[in-house]
Amino acid sequence: MIDARGLSCPLPVIMVQKAVKDKPDKLEVYVDNQTAVGNVTRFANNNGYDVAVKELEDDEYSLVLTKR
Amino acid sequence: MKKEGFFKKYWLVLLTGFVVGVAALLLQKLGNPGNMGFCIACFERDIAGALGLHTAGAKVAEDAISVGNLAYFRPEIIGILLGSMLMAICTKEFKGKGGSSPVLRFFLGAGVMIGALVFLGCPLRMVIRIGGGDPNALIGLGGFIVGILIGVFFLKKGFTLNRAYKQSSLEGAAFPITTAIMGLLCLLGIIGLMTAEGVKPGGSRAPWYIAIIAGLIVGALGQKSRFCMVGGVRDAVMFKEFGLIAGFGMVILTVLAGNAILGNFGETYKGFKLVGQPIASAxxxxxxxxxxxxxxxxxxxxxxxxxxLVLAGEGNSDSAITVIGMIAGAALAHNFKLASGASTLADDGTVTGGSTPNGHIAVIAILVLLAIVSVVCTFCKKKEKAEQ
Known part of the structure; x- marks a missing residue:
């Protein structure tokens, strides 16, 4: 699980980039701005992961990355 | 197929780059200074002058100080802040947020501004200058890329200015709203200073209402597309993401094509010479x-x-502090003679203007400070974390 809430880009993407190096089947990422949602999603899609975005309360988002 | 996908994916960034390029050409045509249709650093420097934070170009005559030549509350800045704010409100992205190392951000903003004023332009003016045939800007581009690569190195190693936190909407709105009100009061001549019309470069200006509309459009598109000159190079290097850098290229292409169509190369191209380009140090x-x-x-x-600026419009108070730091940096740059002047060639072949000795000292000092901040926020943070 990656908690990137409060972090602005590119930090959330860097954290995901580091985590996917180990090629996990599933990865959960928390962010709190739409820019990060977009950037993480794009990065994940380009690196072989599908992304399910869920909006949580209080402008927070959970992104579940699943290996294709 | 791949090409179609790219355009489909990044059309908004490309559109923003195109609109920024067109706005730069239009504003220059309507009165903004040469190759300065759109320049965030120059505009914020003029705002610092309008607020009396520096008096560049002012002369003492009969016990009175004249208004300098860099004093004008550039309406483009008001437009960008409000355009971004309105777009963020419409898309429910406006949020008060901040608290991520505000003091460091203030000083980083000031340092960035001083660097920009030694070069004479922000990244946006750099590409507009490239599109205007100014070879000095290509040298600037080289430095810009090297600078980003150094930043990327530290980001990869774990550089962080720490987390931001939720703040009130009032905190988020305070900067864009106050700036807009102060700007309007300055433009109406109620407060602040204004360089006389026609005096270069502060008095070179497009009509204020067109400037504000151009700012509003760029601000709104910038908010939606996340357009960023630094992000382009950074994302290309770090993540092999080429969307933002395509927007960067789009500005150059648009300005290049526009200048060719408008026949501007005759007066500004100057045979690709280093000296004599509009408001450029050689x-x-x-x-x-x-x-x-x-x-x-x-x-x-x-x-x-x-x-x-766009983030400040979205309610990000860290970015607001950065912009305030940039305005303070502009004041420092002109009060302490750190900013360069335009290099011009005299009849006897000597070159005057350009960078200043004070500017050289400032550049070296800022590079050292950047190295210290980078190292401390990358490596000492890890140690702090490990100790917790």
């Missing part, structure tokens, strides 16, 4: 290092000067 080393500061500092801050 000191290649200091142009390179000035833009290296801008690239490095902006990479640490997470965005170029335009992006900082």
């Amino acid at each position: 000191d290649w080393l200091w142009n390179f290092l000035g833009m290296a500061i801008v690239g490095w500092g902006s990479a640490l801050l997470g965005g170029c000067p335009l992006r900082q």
